[in-house]
Amino acid sequence: MGAGPYGLSVAAHALAAGLEARVFGQPMRAWEWHMPRGMLLKSEPDASHLGDPDRRYGLDAFRRYSYGEPIPLETFVAYGKWFREQTVRDALDESTVTEIGTEGGLYTVALSSGARVRARTVVLALGFLPFAYRPTALAELPPEVSSHSSDHHDLSAFAGKHVAVLGAGQSALETATLLVEAGAKPRIVARTRSLVWNATPSGQRSIISRTLAPRSGLGSGWRSLVWAEMPGTVRYLPKGARNHIVRTTLGPAGSWWLRERFDGAVPVTLGVRLAGADHRGGVRLHLTTGQGKVETLETEHVIAATGYQVDVGRIDILDPNVRRRIRSAGPTPRLSRTFETPMTGLYLVGLAAAATFGPAMRFVHGCDFAARRVTRGLVSQVRKSA
Incomplete structure (x- = not known):
């Protein structure tokens, strides 16, 4: 279920x-x-490959990018569709899944076309959309003045409007920058006291630098190397340790290539917490400062670039x-080594698997590992039922 990077990668491995x-x-x-038109991927080119068994259809087979060169969103979308043509072909059905249940020991999948499919196994590759997080302080605002960053592709609709963007990560900073370039008047509002920007990458590094801070799909450093290239090890850590790794690895920061476009163009209100919001002709955000003082910020729309939970x-x-049944152990169930949930034959990949396998599952870089492990589980399931 799902034809994004993880769904297509699992399908490529399963069919092979x-x-x-x-x-x-x-x-x-x-x-x-x-995702907003004009966006550039934060991930490096060598961390943006979808996964196929022979590694023949990576991004570099579609279009080559040098290290540190950002990938346009449109190019990555085109690459994903090309990957589908090379690997999945006729196995794709663009119908929307409306419900997944069980019947007679099998899973039943209801489709928007009216058809129903029965299967021994189901892989949920649902991406990030079901988990968009909106602060509860915005709950009383109507949707026409309050949204999540994932709700928008064309930001030109905000031209001339004042927009408060909540957050200090790449999504918030890039959304605000693209809003300026679309003729809007955005303002960043965040709890952090200062914005963090990633350093400009260097293609030439000394032997000492490469030894002390090896490069991986999640950045530089030995810990990042383990989380990126050996996500299976994360599963064996205590739950508290796994949660800490996911929460703190690659925290909120803007890409180096965005800073020049952002600085001086987007005003910021930092060091404040959102205490509440109301809508009386316009949007009023009630902000609490570090000294406990309550301030009010008036705007026409608020975009929560507050990530996913x-x-x-x-x-x-x-x-x-x-x-x-799958939530009985908590909102993020611990998965088996092949990504199987507590329900036999039901698998979770992508962001939903990060609590078990670590931060690599938050990024495209984790596709290949997940696809290989899941396919191992799928083959085992078929053999058991044969």
């Missing part, structure tokens, strides 16, 4: 393993329609009984 597999969803839909209870295409 000789399994009868079908993929449901529009290829790269979330990337194409829920995984809770499998929010996967609404799952039948309530299925949802209840």
